[in-house]
Amino acid sequence: MKKKFFALMMTMVMVLSLAACGGKAETSAPADSNTPAQSGETAEGGSTFKLGTIGPLTGDAAIYGQAVANGAKIAVDEINASDSAIKFEFQSEDDVADGETSVNAYNTLMDWGMQVMVGPTTTGASIAVAAKAAEERTFMLTPSASSTDVIAPGDNVFQVCFTDPNQGIASADYMADNMSGAKIAVIYRNDDAYSQGIRDTFVSQSKANNLEVVYEGTFTADTATDFSVQLTAAQAAGADTVFLPIYYQPASVILTQAAAMNYAPTFFGVDGMDGILTMEGFDTALAEGVMLLTPFSADASDERTQNFVKAYQAAYGEIPNQFAADAYDGVYIVKAALEAAGCTGDMSATDICEALVGVMSTISVDGLTGQGMTWAATGEVSKAPMAVVIENGTYVLP
Amino acid sequence: MEFLSYLISGISLGSVYAIIALGYTMVYGIAKMLNFAHGDVIMVGGYISFCAISYLGLPGWLALILAMAVCTVLGIVIEGLAYKPLRSAPSLAVLITAIGVSYFLQNTALLIWKAAPKVYPSLIPTTNAQGESNALQLFNGQLSISYISLLTMASCIVIMIALTLFTSKTKMGKAMRACSEDKGAAQLMGINVNATISTTFAIGSALAAIAGVLLCSSYPTLQPTTGSMPGIKAFTAAVFGGIGSIPGAFLGGLLLGIIEAMAKAYISTNLANTIVFAVLIVVLLVKPAGLLGKYVPEKV
Helix, strand or coil: CHHHHHHHHHHHHHHHHHHHHHHHHHHHHHHHHCCHHHCCCCHHHCEEEEEEEEECCCCCCHHHHHHHHHHHHHHHHHHHHCCCCEEEEEEEEECCCCHHHHHHHHHHHHHHCCCEEECCCCHHHHHHHHHHHHHHCCEEEECCCCCHHHHCCCCCEEECCCCHHHHHHHHHHHHHHHCCCCEEEEEEECCCHHHHHHHHHHHHHHHHCCCEEEEEEEECHHHCCCCHHHHHHHHHCCCCEEEECCCHHHHHHHHHHHHHCCCCCEEEECHHHCCHHHCECCCHHHHCCCEEEECCCCCCCCHHHHHHHHHHHHHHCCCCCHHHHHHHHHHHHHHHHHHHHCCCCCCCHHHHHHHHHHHHCCCCEEECCEEEEEECCCCCEECCCEEEEEECCEEECC | CHHHHHHHHHHHHHHHHHHHHHHHHHHHHHHCCCCCCHHHHHHHHHHHHHHHHHCCCCCHHHHHHHHHHHHHHHHHHHHHHHHHHHCCCCHHHHHHHHHHHHHHHHHHHHHHHCCCCECCCCCCCCECCCCCECEEEECCCCEEEEHHHHHHHHHHHHHHHHHHHHHHHCHHHHHHHHHHHCHHHHHHCCCCHHHHHHHHHHHHHHHHHHHHHHHHHHCCCECCCCCHHHHHHHHHHHHHHCCCCHHHHHHHHHHHHHHHHHHHHHHCCCCHHHHHHHHHHHHHHHCCCCCCCCCCCCCC
């Protein structure tokens, strides 16, 4: 009986591991299919660079890692199909949003011969990989890890997205300019560096701006399902604006529960709120009037965004979120930097890194997530956040 | 008035914990094993009813019955494949297997339904067609209790009473209590122990399906890890009330929910979980068998 059981368990394990392999092969195979034509060759004076991305392709945070891999893939395909002198070979690795796994993914990519990296996706993983990349002098541009801790380890680590402090300051400034006299409640997740970071700078900046914060409530990953107490307390404190520096999933619960108790303040989110409209089964009527700061809106009418959204939908059947746009921009930023530095495909990862570090603070890139993006020597990006309000299920400018 | 509103939040959260805790305590009381996969059966129940409502367009009650049916079968299959072969193995082996089953269910759900969280269509919509809140209004609207909270509380009480009657009055219930006292002796008296334990799992899993539907209706978000935290909280509630005791699970669940809500409201949202577990430690120091648990001395 016991043997039978053991055999059964082993079968399950094997089936699962096969399934996992299957998933991975799927994501990397199409990536390779466009490369044999130019593998490493300098065609017509151009060069091919090996570009890697890292992100959680499986697990809880898979939605972000898949978006990054897909967004980067679209940019790579566009560049390879164009007459650009620079071409890319592309590979993405899974890190399940875990630091240690991410360092392993980085090593796998280095063994493959990666010369520049657009990744990792999540903050925790990026902090771990940034230390390694700083030590080995590999150029790292994270599309979406927003903590300042990510860019701290070295001068060769850069970000495409805003830093957390920037978002808190920008939100407080926006409220001071446009919503004066607001009584603000803040509900944030205090076991998450992202949420805590934005909340800290928001609260200190709102003091400077003379904004009134009447209530602060927290939750953790474990208690992210019930907000009735926090909402009741915010309502009792007379808050007419609720600042939510959190991801869209708990935010969707907050909106639902607030509607259930007839509490209708102005909800104000940051880039983590992006994605709420595409959440499966979410009643978008509940998000009506929600404001958020976001660098990217899939509904923007400019041609580049429209083309990107169309290509993304055709390839993956979804509306791209901000993470996909960040990764897409990341590839174009790398391309712009490589061009500015005059790198060639036969240079080593370290030489490319030194050359790119030299030019990053001089280039300016127009992307989906911002016009005229520039970088400080610390690795922080400078671009203007855009405040949008949700009306009839789409983002519009207020 | 805020106090009442906090109390209602607490009772409504506590009722969900209580329904889950009833399933835990049933299985523990009779099979003497901690079924850590219980929380994940809740998640499966949630997904089945989600699919029934969103993709097949079935009404809520039919989705609930479908979820109960699927979870009952799932519970029996899990018990037959994973736990039955270990019936005479040390309890630690069964515990580890239960954790394995829990991960198996979570990862299978991840493969089938993907990681992206889904918003659950509540059995009773939270707002009506005019966008007004769909809730019972008391004291000129100062206090509102959503109908789904009322439904959760009512189901919790009904299930508790039904289970108590079932275990004390019916033949199967008596067989279950006999197995709980002494499996060997029960078998000698002509009770089919394996069938009794399978039935226990079937009932426990059907309860998990109900809990899944109510949990997701009150807190409308569904992902493969949805069941794990409420599962652990409910396990705590079952221990708090005295594991193995049906009224104990009910009381433990309610108290846990109320303490959590009050701690959040009046002390600190930061410290809510710390306070809940501190209370648990104090209770267990004073009453090691839980509030309503029977202390059974180990016979040497």
